[in-house]
Amino acid sequence: MKHIAKAVALAVLALLAPHVVFADYITDAAQALKNAPVYVAPGTEGTDKDTAGKLQERLNKDDNIVLVMLPAAAESSLGADITTIASRLSEELGNRRIIGLAVGNNVVGYAPTLPAGVAADQMRRARSVSNDPVTTLGTFVQNMHIWQRENPQLNPPPLDSPEKGGLSWFVWLGIAVVIVLVVIAVLAVVASQETESSTExxxxxxxxxxxxxxxxxxxxxxxxxxxxxxxxxxxxxxxxxxxxxxxxxxxxxxxxxxxxxxxxxxxxxxxxxxxxxxxxxxxxxxxxxxxxxxxxxxxxxxxxxxxxxxxxxxxxxxxxxxxxxxxxxxx
The missing domain is CATH 1.20.120 (Four Helix Bundle (Hemerythrin (Met), subunit A))
Structure with missing residues (x-):
């Protein structure tokens, strides 16, 4: 009976081990992304101490994009494909972010706030003109910036839905007022720059x-x-x-x-x-x-x-x- 119990315990551990590792990778990345938009896991091939900084230089200050690099061994250890990993990471981030993920040499784009397939397609395009995951992620950021400029109406801010107990109509009204004021301020700055430029x-x-x-x-x-x-x-x-x-x-x-x-x-x-x-x-x-x-x-x-x-x-x-x-x- 003792041997049977031990065998069952070992079987359970074998089944749970990938999920524990999975949770560790996702948890580490999610925690790190609270402080910076780029996370490079220790031991990731083709990276060094400067990789995260170089990738962060490609991002704008107000970007909703995060970049994550995991070692090649992660995918087999997790027992999940890269898209599933991206989906779980997105859940940890509240499904609010545009994710560029590299696991070894595999890459994927994931963004539930955008129309289906947009992020994945932009990552595929980046991959086709890049030689390594670091370059691919940098190009993915550039592709997303271009897509966002060309499709502003399809790139809504990732806000909570009021139907889920989130923001009241009063808060939404306040947000709308702020947006209008920001637009007016931007137009004023652009106009002043054009005036200054014409004067100069x-x-x-x-x-x-x-x-x-x-x-x-x-x-x-x-x-x-x-x-x-x-x-x-x-x-x-x-x-x-x-x-x-x-x-x-x-x-x-x-x-x-x-x-x-x-x-x-x-x-x-x-x-x-x-x-x-x-x-x-x-x-x-x-x-x-x-x-x-x-x-x-x-x-x-x-x-x-x-x-x-x-x-x-x-x-x-x-x-x-x-x-x-x-x-x-x-x-």
């Missing part, structure tokens, strides 16, 4: 060939997401205007110098925008962005120092193809 196009006092390039750079800087670089570009234009009004001793010669340099700045800016908007086509896109930013900010600092020194000779003798701007190599 004509505000620079410099020789014509330089003035046109300054206006172009000020126009195109609005596509840059890095606020520090955006400010640096505007300050560069202001400083160059100041140089012509206070330091230039030979405007014709200086105009030729700045025409060439600003053309290179425009080239760097165009390349930066392409890397920023299409990172999956660049192996080290983060390094490319940093190099472009440093290239422009270093040149901006050099112009400022030249104005402070009031040395036209130093400015004329400056060589951008050594350490500063390096536009030829950045293209």
């Amino acid at each position: 196009k004509t505000r620079f006092r410099a020789p014509d060939q330089v003035k046109e390039l300054l206006a172009k750079i000020v126009r195109e800087r609005w596509q840059i997401k890095d606020s520090e670089l955006k400010d640096a570009l505007y300050q560069l234009c202001v400083d160059i205007e100041r140089y012509f009004s206070s330091s230039s001793k030979d405007k014709k010669r200086d105009s030729l110098f700045f025409r060439d340099r600003l053309n290179e700045v425009a080239q760097v800016l165009a390349k930066y925008a392409d890397v920023q908007d299409n990172p999956r086509y660049y192996t080290n896109w983060g390094e490319e962005l940093q190099r472009g930013k440093e290239s422009i900010t270093d040149f901006s600092e050099y112009v400022l120092e030249s104005i402070r020194r009031g040395s036209a000779e130093d400015l004329f003798d400056f060589r951008v193809n050594t350490n500063i701007l390096q536009a030829q190599r950045y293209r």
Whole structure:
């Protein structure tokens, strides 16, 4: 009788073991996602200490997307396919999030708040143009951002239903008012930016060939997401205007110098925008962005120092193809 009881106990444990492991993986991920939108389980192949940070850089601040990476052994240990794992994780998260999940080399997109199949389809597309799970998850985020912009009406916020004892009509009314105020605020910001941009196009006092390039750079800087670089570009234009009004001793010669340099700045800016908007086509896109930013900010600092020194000779003798701007190599 004792041997029978022991055999039954072992059989029960064998049946329950996968579910215990399953619960551990899901619980660990769900707990971690309360503090950060990316979770990389220890021991996941093809990852390191920087993987989570790199993936988080692909997410926007207000994203409803979470990314999870589990080791290849997880799927067989759990005794469940990757879609089931994604479904259980979604339940732990209240079925509110868009999930990008990688288990070993397998990936899946899961989002019960979106029309059926949308997240899975965007993940399949990401997988078709990617070589590894990390790149696939990053591309999935980009695909979802594009889909959300193109289908705003199909991307409702994941709110509780009042029928489940959630929000009252008064709260819903408050939310609607807040949304209206936010929309008005966004429209006001966009309008102010357009007004500022149109003002900046004509505000620079410099020789014509330089003035046109300054206006172009000020126009195109609005596509840059890095606020520090955006400010640096505007300050560069202001400083160059100041140089012509206070330091230039030979405007014709200086105009030729700045025409060439600003053309290179425009080239760097165009390349930066392409890397920023299409990172999956660049192996080290983060390094490319940093190099472009440093290239422009270093040149901006050099112009400022030249104005402070009031040395036209130093400015004329400056060589951008050594350490500063390096536009030829950045293209």
